[in-house]
Amino acid sequence: MITAEQAADVLKEVATTERRSAEAYSYSQTAPHCFVWGAVWFLGYGAEALAPIAHPQWMWLGWWWLALSMSGALASTLIGVQQGSRRNSNAWRMTALFAIMWLFTLALFQIMHARELQIAAYFPLAFSAIYAAIGLWLGLRYILVGIFMAVSTLGAYYFLREHFLLWMALVGGGSLLLTGLWMRKA
Amino acid sequence: MDQPDNLIHQPVRLKIMAALKALPAAEQIEFVRLRKLVDATEGNLGAHIQTLEHAGYVAVEKDFAENRPRTRVKLSKHGRRAFEDYTAFLRDLIDGAS
Numbered sequence: 001m002i003t004a005e006q007a008a009d010v011l012k013e014v015a016t017t018e019r020r021s022a023e024a025y026s027y028s029q030t031a032p033h034c035f036v037w038g039a040v041w042f043l044g045y046g047a048e049a050l051a052p053i054a055h056p057q058w059m060w061l062g063w064w065w066l067a068l069s070m071s072g073a074l075a076s077t078l079i080g081v082q083q084g085s086r087r088n089s090n091a092w093r094m095t096a097l098f099a100i101m102w103l104f105t106l107a108l109f110q111i112m113h114a115r116e117l118q119i120a121a122y123f124p125l126a127f128s129a130i131y132a133a134i135g136l137w138l139g140l141r142y143i144l145v146g147i148f149m150a151v152s153t154l155g156a157y158y159f160l161r162e163h164f165l166l167w168m169a170l171v172g173g174g175s176l177l178l179t180g181l182w183m184r185k186a
Numbered sequence: 187m188d189q190p191d192n193l194i195h196q197p198v199r200l201k202i203m204a205a206l207k208a209l210p211a212a213e214q215i216e217f218v219r220l221r222k223l224v225d226a227t228e229g230n231l232g233a234h235i236q237t238l239e240h241a242g243y244v245a246v247e248k249d250f251a252e253n254r255p256r257t258r259v260k261l262s263k264h265g266r267r268a269f270e271d272y273t274a275f276l277r278d279l280i281d282g283a284s
Contacts, residue, residue, distance in 0.1 A: 002190060007276040010195075014204040014273060021208035021215075021223050028219070 023139035027186035030142075032079045034180030037127075040072040042173030045120065049165035073098040101126075117157065117164055124153040124172050141186065145179050193241050194272045198226050198234045203269045206244065206261035214247065214258035235259055243268055 002010075044065050051061060077095045105126075109119060128150035135142030149172070156167040194203050201224040209215060215223075221231050238244045243265030247258045261269070 002279070004280045004282070007279040010200065011273065011276050011280070013197075013200065017201045017204035017223065018208040021205035024219060024223060025209055025213070025215075 023141075024186050026138045027141060027183035029083055031180045031184035033076050034176050034183060036072050036075045036079070038173050038176030038178075038180060040068045040173075041124075041176060042169050044068045045165050045169035045172060048120065049163075049169055117161070120165060120168060121153055121157045124149055124168065128153065141179075141183060145175075148175060190275055191268055191272045193237065193243065194269060196234070198224060198230060199238060201225075202231070202234060202238060202259075203243065203261070203265065203272075206259065207266065207269050209261070211266070212260060214260040217257040217259065220259060238265065241265075241268075 047064055048061055073095075077098070080095075105122070108114070109122075112118075114122065128146045130146070131142045131149065132146030135144075135146060152171050152175070153168070156164050156171070160167050194200055202220065205220060205223045206215065217231070217235075221228060224231060226234070235244060235246060239246050242262055244259050245262050247260075249256055249258075
């Protein structure tokens, strides 16, 4: 027969293992999305850094970003569908989330009259906030990634303005790819 | 129930069951990942999984992924219920003592 104290210790052990398992599972589910968006950032910011921001190129870059982000959204949705089909969840929420974020962002840019670099800094800062927020529920790694992304984006925005886009391609995109590896190994 | 389920009460098997219980229903976990969570040796973990499999608490699937053998484990419905009964037993024990 076990005592109440022993039972409490066992339940504590159960809770700790469940939390660690849930965190590891969440990291493994997030990793492929990090690979997708790391590649999108690398290609998007990289092209923007290499092409001078003049009016003719700006149009072209707009389409390039649109194509990249649509491809990223599609890839993330397919990954979500594949992950969702295994656990029988509603993967359509992922698509709806992207649509909501897109509409919100477009509206925001319109009313704030955002310029090129502000637009370029917006997405990493928005992702930083999202990562840090979900980290409050899902695990410390999300918070650390969010903080790193926010600090590196703001640092480059204020102190490396001339190389901001290249910085975002290499450090922003690269850190997302490394985050994917880090989460996959969790 | 006046005794905890001895199959689950063993420390390593308890961790295995808790780790699997935290996943969505029918979701599998790879042996390597489970080993890291449970902090057991390969042989030890394999033996305990076999015990749980014989009891019908977990289901084991072996296949090949990228030309490498892969073992995945998931909690069965029977196992989930047994684990819930086990934790309920412990809670009742604590409530009864207070």
